[in-house]
Amino acid sequence: MKVFKKFIILFILFFLVFPAFSQSVEFEKDNFPGKKEELRAARKMLDVGMEFYFQGRKEFDDERRGFISEHKFLPVSIRDYNYAGYANFKSALTPLTDANNFNPKHARLNYMLGFIKFFDPLMVKDGLKHFQEAFKLDPESEFDLPFWLGWSYQLANNWDEAIKHYNIYLARLNQKPKSYAVDIEDVNKKIAECKMGKDASANPERVFVDNLGPSINSKYPEYSPSITVDEGTIIFTARRDNSTGAKRDDDGSYYEDIYISNKVNGKWETSKQLSKNVNTEGHDASAGLSPDGSKLYVYRHSGKDGGDLYESTLFGNDWEPPVHMNKNINTKWHESSVSLSYDGRRLYFVSDKANGLGDRDIYYSEIDVKGEWGPAKNLGPDINTKYSEEGVFMHPDGKTMYFSSQGHNGMGGYDIFKSVLENGKWSKPINLGYPINGPDDDVFFVVSGSGNRAYFASAKQGGYGEKDLYKITFLGAEKAPLLSTEDQLLAMDANPVSNLKSDVAEIKTAKLTILKGVITDAKNGQVLEASIDLIDNDKNTVIATFKSNSATGKYLVTLPSGKNYGISVRRENYLFHSENFNLPDNADYQEFTKDVALKKIEVGSTIVLRNIFFDFDKATIRPESANELDRLIKLLNENPTLKIELGSHTDSKGSDDYNMKLSDNRSKSVVAYLITKGISAGRLVAKGYGETKPIDTNDTDAGRQNNRRTEFKILEK
Numbered sequence: 001m002k003v004f005k006k007f008i009i010l011f012i013l014f015f016l017v018f019p020a021f022s023q024s025v026e027f028e029k030d031n032f033p034g035k036k037e038e039l040r041a042a043r044k045m046l047d048v049g050m051e052f053y054f055q056g057r058k059e060f061d062d063e064r065r066g067f068i069s070e071h072k073f074l075p076v077s078i079r080d081y082n083y084a085g086y087a088n089f090k091s092a093l094t095p096l097t098d099a100n101n102f103n104p105k106h107a108r109l110n111y112m113l114g115f116i117k118f119f120d121p122l123m124v125k126d127g128l129k130h131f132q133e134a135f136k137l138d139p140e141s142e143f144d145l146p147f148w149l150g151w152s153y154q155l156a157n158n159w160d161e162a163i164k165h166y167n168i169y170l171a172r173l174n175q176k177p178k179s180y181a182v183d184i185e186d187v188n189k190k191i192a193e194c195k196m197g198k199d200a201s202a203n204p205e206r207v208f209v210d211n212l213g214p215s216i217n218s219k220y221p222e223y224s225p226s227i228t229v230d231e232g233t234i235i236f237t238a239r240r241d242n243s244t245g246a247k248r249d250d251d252g253s254y255y256e257d258i259y260i261s262n263k264v265n266g267k268w269e270t271s272k273q274l275s276k277n278v279n280t281e282g283h284d285a286s287a288g289l290s291p292d293g294s295k296l297y298v299y300r301h302s303g304k305d306g307g308d309l310y311e312s313t314l315f316g317n318d319w320e321p322p323v324h325m326n327k328n329i330n331t332k333w334h335e336s337s338v339s340l341s342y343d344g345r346r347l348y349f350v351s352d353k354a355n356g357l358g359d360r361d362i363y364y365s366e367i368d369v370k371g372e373w374g375p376a377k378n379l380g381p382d383i384n385t386k387y388s389e390e391g392v393f394m395h396p397d398g399k400t401m402y403f404s405s406q407g408h409n410g411m412g413g414y415d416i417f418k419s420v421l422e423n424g425k426w427s428k429p430i431n432l433g434y435p436i437n438g439p440d441d442d443v444f445f446v447v448s449g450s451g452n453r454a455y456f457a458s459a460k461q462g463g464y465g466e467k468d469l470y471k472i473t474f475l476g477a478e479k480a481p482l483l484s485t486e487d488q489l490l491a492m493d494a495n496p497v498s499n500l501k502s503d504v505a506e507i508k509t510a511k512l513t514i515l516k517g518v519i520t521d522a523k524n525g526q527v528l529e530a531s532i533d534l535i536d537n538d539k540n541t542v543i544a545t546f547k548s549n550s551a552t553g554k555y556l557v558t559l560p561s562g563k564n565y566g567i568s569v570r571r572e573n574y575l576f577h578s579e580n581f582n583l584p585d586n587a588d589y590q591e592f593t594k595d596v597a598l599k600k601i602e603v604g605s606t607i608v609l610r611n612i613f614f615d616f617d618k619a620t621i622r623p624e625s626a627n628e629l630d631r632l633i634k635l636l637n638e639n640p641t642l643k644i645e646l647g648s649h650t651d652s653k654g655s656d657d658y659n660m661k662l663s664d665n666r667s668k669s670v671v672a673y674l675i676t677k678g679i680s681a682g683r684l685v686a687k688g689y690g691e692t693k694p695i696d697t698n699d700t701d702a703g704r705q706n707n708r709r710t711e712f713k714i715l716e717k
Helices: 002-017 036-071 086-102 107-118 124-137 145-155 159-173 181-202 486-494 623-638 656-676 701-707
Strands: 207-211 222-227 233-238 257-264 285-289 295-301 307-315 335-340 346-351 361-366 389-394 400-405 415-422 442-447 453-458 468-474 512-521 531-536 541-547 554-560 563-570 577-583 590-593 596-598 606-608 643-649 684-690 709-716
Touching (some): 107 145, 145 159, 145 181, 159 181, 222 468, 295 335, 361 389, 389 442, 512 577, 531 554, 541 554, 563 623
Parallel strands (some): 512 590, 643 684
Antiparallel strands (some): 389 400, 400 415, 453 468, 512 554, 606 709, 643 709
16 A cells, blocks of 8 residues: 555656647647637638648758858857748748637747747747647657757747756757767757856956947847947848848848948937948948058958958048958958958958868968068967857957957857957857857957957847947956945944945056047148158058048057057148157057148148157167158158258257257257158258157156157158
């Protein structure tokens, strides 16, 4: 009797913990008494829906098998599945929903609806409910039901339930390990993602994640943002109903167009399409933007498997028609996102071309002496995995790279990672953590010059559409409370605080300087297009050359810390203008606005030669002055009738006589140098002014530095 009672108890417990093998209600008349006509109509809807579903499922499974055959692993992102059988699934949705409304207790019908809705980001949450119902009614109704249920739980951040159902599916696969080796690897990967997600979400990063709002986002998908380094302009891709040509893909989505918004008084203007120079009747997607916003990289679809990159230049107020990039960048395969280095000499991009390390890899190309992009090089196994990498972004600091990957230690789909170039080697990629990353695709992540904010696209719940653009504000580590008085300690003892947060968080900043402004004519204030040379003074080399905008005169130059920079602004028929920025390795983020008024070549015009340097308290010209002197020589050779005065000035430290003598000797040193380079002595006058003509205060270090200068003045033209 005791044994019998124990058996009864175990039998009851079994059915309490594990549902009956099948509680699914079939579409049979005995299950729906008195509803003959309704049952007939529901069966018809079920038959119609199943016909579309199974056709779509065949296409899906065929594509899935093809992917496995090519890549030796399963797709790990919803994005990789998006269009397989989609048209048939969409046709199946309405009749299957009608059948489900009549009979919501049919396991396989719920499975089919869950499967269809899984691939639509706007319905995936509802799809989870169907999978849950199917599993409750009959966990054996479909072999892979626990897998899709587990993945749906993962996308809902329900890590424990996801792991539980992945393990159920894993047990099924392990019964036939050879037949399902790839599936076993995939499930183990997803279990690891859930463990990562569980840990990361329990220890979230201190960030604000804010939707950019309705001036940027719409009910349609927005993604692939690019920003200027000062966050003044954002360019992105959208699939809106006003797309050029108004065409649609097979899934019903409108073709891609590129949109732009500028920040005015701290707020984003309503976004608008770029002109038809850029947006065509085909697919046009933003692939990257130069830090100064003068070069836009465009992705255009070019066939079933391929896609190419194009470059467009901002000329005045409009973008020029994009130019197809060369064969070192574009191949017969698929090239996508692009990031240009701060000096414009290295281009990072993503391609799935043959002989890569994985499905999609990050490559780089360097510009050659002819201004063309050279052979592409793979970034190697420190960055690229056997899975896909995407959305590469090289920060303007010249050493920090952000990218999305399916292959590193992520939480599901694409996660965003950071790696730093140190002594020619990329550091181990670091996951940016939760809530920046989540179980869905997090891609196309770009960071402001300051390093305090970032912009990315995500299919997070609660947005305006399928994908929206978001801004992340990094808060940094919490500050420890300061308890310095007995009264404070007593207050803490009476009212203990378990998680005290500071009002102002510590923020990490990039080692970077942004120089921007407007270039004009000194006399009439007219804006000018001018060339801007960025010079490494220590190496006497021109790092890069930029141009100010022809319509606005605006320019923007990025200066990573760790160099002594010279800046030279030049335009034909004008005197050049020079600036100097000495930025040591520890120089934090800063922005300078420097408007430049260029002076025409005429008698009386004077300019300061900011990049002529002398040894301390001596008249010896230092080697890093070579570039500045070469510009002066070029100006004199191009204008052979010019006669100039070279004048040197000091600050007020030291005696009047000493300063006058030092400045006179320095002027003579410059004149002597120019004579050795072929300039006639009769065209040159050396003059020392000592401390007699200050242009700034002598009471501060900065003021005294401005007063220590070498100038030249045009005496005769």
